[in-house]
Amino acid sequence: ALSHTLLAVERISWAIDWLRSREVNIPLSQEDRLCLGYAALFHDIGKRDAYSEDEEERVHFYHHEDFSSQAAEGIMKRLRFSNLLREKTIHIVRNHMRLLNLSRETKETALKRLAHQTGEEIPLLVIHTLADKEASRGVLSLQRDEVVENHCLRLMELFRQEEIVRPASLVRGKDVMALGYQEGPKIGEILDHIRKKQVEGEIRTREEAIILLREKFGLK
Structure with a gap:
């Protein structure tokens, strides 16, 4: 109204x-x-x-x-x-x-x-x-x-x-591509997921981010 x-x-x-x-x-x-x-x-x-x-x-x-x-x-x-x-x-x-x-x-x-x-x-x-x-x-x-x-x-x-x-980036696109991913939208989605976990406090260091990256998104 x-x-x-x-x-x-x-x-x-x-x-x-x-x-x-x-x-x-x-x-x-x-x-x-x-x-x-x-x-x-x-x-x-x-x-x-x-x-x-x-x-x-x-x-x-x-x-x-x-x-x-x-x-x-x-x-x-x-x-x-x-x-x-x-x-x-x-x-x-x-x-x-x-x-x-x-x-x-x-x-x-x-x-x-x-x-x-x-x-x-x-x-x-x-x-x-x-x-x-x-x-x-x-x-x-x-x-x-x-x-x-x-x-x-x-x-x-x-x-x-x-x-x-304004969290600092723990990982970058090159870290995702090192797992075998090709450049494209998927990399952005993965980085967004990592940043979300960082904001929520589940990961705090680059080492923790790399471990999460490999465990959740490592290509089989």
Whole structure:
């Protein structure tokens, strides 16, 4: 609804102040602030296309974030937004449900993966999530609020860990090719798997990465 969208825009300042009250200070450039505003405006724009009803006439908006990001990208291209602002905004819109969908039982490894995948945009995603949550009061319970807030704070803690957000490569394409693989997409998939295990803390050294590489991907 338009009222929720406008409230989400308004609550951006609240989210920044809330984080500051928890000693989480996020320096924001003018472009960051524009990104937050546009992401709030666009984040639910695709709900109309995602609308569905089940057999009990309950309304759903499955994957509306995908429809929203596609619509937002089209609008921002037509209006000639800068590539950087458009890419950052689309990233937030596409991922805006990820923190909201996490449960109290979400494992630390899942949060680490999210932190790695979101990277430098973690602060913007956290601010947007808090603003969106606050604009949904009455829909979310206070207990649910606490879960979202705790995950947001934890994600900001992970943002400060280089080995999670920007991990150094333990192995490279040549290490995979040494196992007999030809240059191609498969090498990228294998490296992504190794990096995932690195982010989750299962491997920490090049030696451990090589062992995993040989055990899991060695050609028979």
